Amino acid sequence: MDNIKSIRKVESNDTEPKKRIQKGVSYAKWGYIFIIPFFLVYLAFTLYPQIKTFIFSFQKYFESGLNVFGPKWNNFGNYVALFTKSENGVVMIVKAFTNTMIMWLMGAVFQFLISLVLAVFFTSSRLRLKATGFFKAVFYMPNLIMASAFAFLFYALFNTVGPINQLAQMMGWADKPIDFISTYPWSTRTLVATMNFILWFGNTTILLMAGIMGIDESLFESARMDGASSNRVFFDITLPLLKPILVYVLITSLIGGLQMYDVPYLLTKGGGEPNFSTMTIVMLLNKYLSANNYGMAGAVAVVLFVITGGLSFLVFRMIRRKDD
Amino acid sequence: MKKLFLGLFAALAALTLVGCRKTPAKSDSKVFHIMAWNEEFKGFFEKYVCDERAKFVEAAEKKDDSLKPKEYHYDGKLVKWTIVPSEGGQYQKSLDQHLKANETASDDEKVDMFLAEADYILKYSNSKYTTPIKDLGVYNLSNTYEYTSQVASDSKGVVKGVSFQCCPAGVIYRRSIAKAVFGTDDPAKVQEKISNWDKFNAVAADMKAKGYYMTSSFAETYRAFSNNVTQPWVNDDLKLQFDPQIEAWMAQAENFIKNEYTLTAGIWEDGCTNEMFATGKTFCWFGPAWYYNFCMGNAQDETKGCFGDWAVCEGPAYYYWGGTWLMGAAGGNDDYLVGKCMNSFINDKDVCKALVKNEGQFSNNQKANKEVAAEYEKEGTGNAFLGGQNDTKFYLDLAKRIQIKGMTIYDQYCNEGLQKAFGEFLKGAVATKADAIANFKTQLHIDCPEIVFE
Numbered sequence: 162m163d164n165i166k167s168i169r170k171v172e173s174n175d176t177e178p179k180k181r182i183q184k185g186v187s188y189a190k191w192g193y194i195f196i197i198p199f200f201l202v203y204l205a206f207t208l209y210p211q212i213k214t215f216i217f218s219f220q221k222y223f224e225s226g227l228n229v230f231g232p233k234w235n236n237f238g239n240y241v242a243l244f245t246k247s248e249n250g251v252v253m254i255v256k257a258f259t260n261t262m263i264m265w266l267m268g269a270v271f272q273f274l275i276s277l278v279l280a281v282f283f284t285s286s287r288l289r290l291k292a293t294g295f296f297k298a299v300f301y302m303p304n305l306i307m308a309s310a311f312a313f314l315f316y317a318l319f320n321t322v323g324p325i326n327q328l329a330q331m332m333g334w335a336d337k338p339i340d341f342i343s344t345y346p347w348s349t350r351t352l353v354a355t356m357n358f359i360l361w362f363g364n365t366t367i368l369l370m371a372g373i374m375g376i377d378e379s380l381f382e383s384a385r386m387d388g389a390s391s392n393r394v395f396f397d398i399t400l401p402l403l404k405p406i407l408v409y410v411l412i413t414s415l416i417g418g419l420q421m422y423d424v425p426y427l428l429t430k431g432g433g434e435p436n437f438s439t440m441t442i443v444m445l446l447n448k449y450l451s452a453n454n455y456g457m458a459g460a461v462a463v464v465l466f467v468i469t470g471g472l473s474f475l476v477f478r479m480i481r482r483k484d485d
Numbered sequence: 486m487k488k489l490f491l492g493l494f495a496a497l498a499a500l501t502l503v504g505c506r507k508t509p510a511k512s513d514s515k516v517f518h519i520m521a522w523n524e525e526f527k528g529f530f531e532k533y534v535c536d537e538r539a540k541f542v543e544a545a546e547k548k549d550d551s552l553k554p555k556e557y558h559y560d561g562k563l564v565k566w567t568i569v570p571s572e573g574g575q576y577q578k579s580l581d582q583h584l585k586a587n588e589t590a591s592d593d594e595k596v597d598m599f600l601a602e603a604d605y606i607l608k609y610s611n612s613k614y615t616t617p618i619k620d621l622g623v624y625n626l627s628n629t630y631e632y633t634s635q636v637a638s639d640s641k642g643v644v645k646g647v648s649f650q651c652c653p654a655g656v657i658y659r660r661s662i663a664k665a666v667f668g669t670d671d672p673a674k675v676q677e678k679i680s681n682w683d684k685f686n687a688v689a690a691d692m693k694a695k696g697y698y699m700t701s702s703f704a705e706t707y708r709a710f711s712n713n714v715t716q717p718w719v720n721d722d723l724k725l726q727f728d729p730q731i732e733a734w735m736a737q738a739e740n741f742i743k744n745e746y747t748l749t750a751g752i753w754e755d756g757c758t759n760e761m762f763a764t765g766k767t768f769c770w771f772g773p774a775w776y777y778n779f780c781m782g783n784a785q786d787e788t789k790g791c792f793g794d795w796a797v798c799e800g801p802a803y804y805y806w807g808g809t810w811l812m813g814a815a816g817g818n819d820d821y822l823v824g825k826c827m828n829s830f831i832n833d834k835d836v837c838k839a840l841v842k843n844e845g846q847f848s849n850n851q852k853a854n855k856e857v858a859a860e861y862e863k864e865g866t867g868n869a870f871l872g873g874q875n876d877t878k879f880y881l882d883l884a885k886r887i888q889i890k891g892m893t894i895y896d897q898y899c900n901e902g903l904q905k906a907f908g909e910f911l912k913g914a915v916a917t918k919a920d921a922i923a924n925f926k927t928q929l930h931i932d933c934p935e936i937v938f939e
Contacts, residue, residue: 223934225894225933225934225935226608226611226612226894227581227584227585227608227609227612227614230935247926247927247930248923248924248926248927248930248938249920249923249924249926249927250923251927253927253931320754320755320756321750321754321755321756322755322756322759338756340749340912343909343912343914344909344912344913344914345914346914432905434909434914435909435912435914435915436909436914436915436920436924437924437927448928448931448932449931451574452931452932452933452934454931454934457931457934
């Protein structure tokens, strides 16, 4: 408050002596002092580890038992190893990237379709839905539950002796328990995608609603007066004007999706089963970390950093262009 | 003159004795520091060896924890525990840090003794961070079971740890199913039917014919094979190798799944343990004495279980499962106390007998086990869970015959990794056996990059 007051004072009174102006400006130093703790924490716990990770990615550095191998310069050795075929004939990082993208897409398609429909319904001045606040809260609720709790719930429901299997056997749909979680790649992927969908569609709905509400209401009204159908309004007014927000939400969701970890990790107990078909990039990173292989884990982290960095840059550019 | 000679001779003799049996010196430190991952051993230590043990026994008898002293001592030194749960490798991580810093740590922080499990004991016994038990003052291993020393020996055969328990394992089977299929539930007669793997496999077919499963997990028999390998998982050139015993397990597991003699559940999964309820259709499980209380909760369930409908026999192979070893940390202050504690748990017959009688353990002292078994025999008492069978007597002989060969520090990764990867093949998630083994190697390469494959 004091700060604002003094600035106002400075602005309102040009004839004040110079001293006064300097005093007003000197308040700015408090701003810097207040952000020092953040930067200290950032330097120690974010930037320093990031630089270290980058260095490790060029070193042979791992522990086996109580013995430490390295750190020894390995140039691009870790990256070459990362993009070399494993014993099972698969390049694990490519497999992990593909898995991550497939599971993200499976969830995201429904997430965006349904969120879009809900957002349009909730903001429509024509429908005037009642109790939208209640529904918004309910849709958003899953996002408040920890992903881990959610994964455990799905594990409990879908394992071979869980209620879903009991029901299926009781109703005569299956004569033997079906292993939804660790036998069929598409079944496990569907479970992961479903969980991510339930966790995130409420969040997307709220963001898209904010976007639609930002569109000038008079456009909708005049379109309706001209006799435009709801479909026409949606495709010719809502969608084009919502595009910037939609792309932003899509790309942030993609970045979040690339870092997919907790849900598939807990559902498959870290294994990425079946046949590594649900192993995401961060799960692969974690496999190297739990093996105390700092060099390879560093290389995976840098690859992930490059991909997300590129996508973030896209988002940045988009927002800037909108401002211009 | 004669006296002088005698005196000299005695002095010389004493010197030589001291020379070959150096007793660790006492230190001035005031703390005896032990690291463990749970409270099991702590309970035994408090009740049977610490200075204030009488008070702990009293507290246990009266079931009143408030009687337990808050602080207690061992040979006058304050006992300090650092307990880190083993989940996610936490215990080993913390232990590694402590051991590496032990030489330079302050007196109160130095670790004197720590506990280790068979799965990873070699990591410590093969390192410079543990002290040979001879240097701790433990010379007499004649009462213990041989395999407990084999497990705790380093690559040169130097014994680095002592186990306070012995975990011979057998086949724990349902009496009612044995009666239905064999016409008898007598352990000796059932043993005849499954005394080797060929017979065991043949019985599995009989079980199937009568509507039962032989086991309820494809991995149930794994340890009975893997404990009997003749070559290590990884050889001196760090090359991975498959022992014929492991091949035999894979063949059996494949056969059992194909013929529906067993289920695709892992040994810790509900799909396996739910079969222990009275309604279960599974004949047997593989496990040691601790398995009854630790893993067979469903069988002991008051309403749905089948308490007393069980018995144990040797089965097709001798093996052990589990166990906890005490190890002396290099750089610790109180080597003589570590040795004293180890000696109590293997050579003090009273302590060992108490472990068997009061704590449901099978001790690492042959005489103590024998005496307790004889007492039970005389009283005609046995284990109620096993329908009155005297299992202490049963384990006596079994424990002596267990032999361990070819352990490596990679065993945990190899054993668990292979079971997991092969399980995927058996479930149909992976198309061929070769694919499963390739996946196993892929995971192993991530965990232990130094291992090479053919």
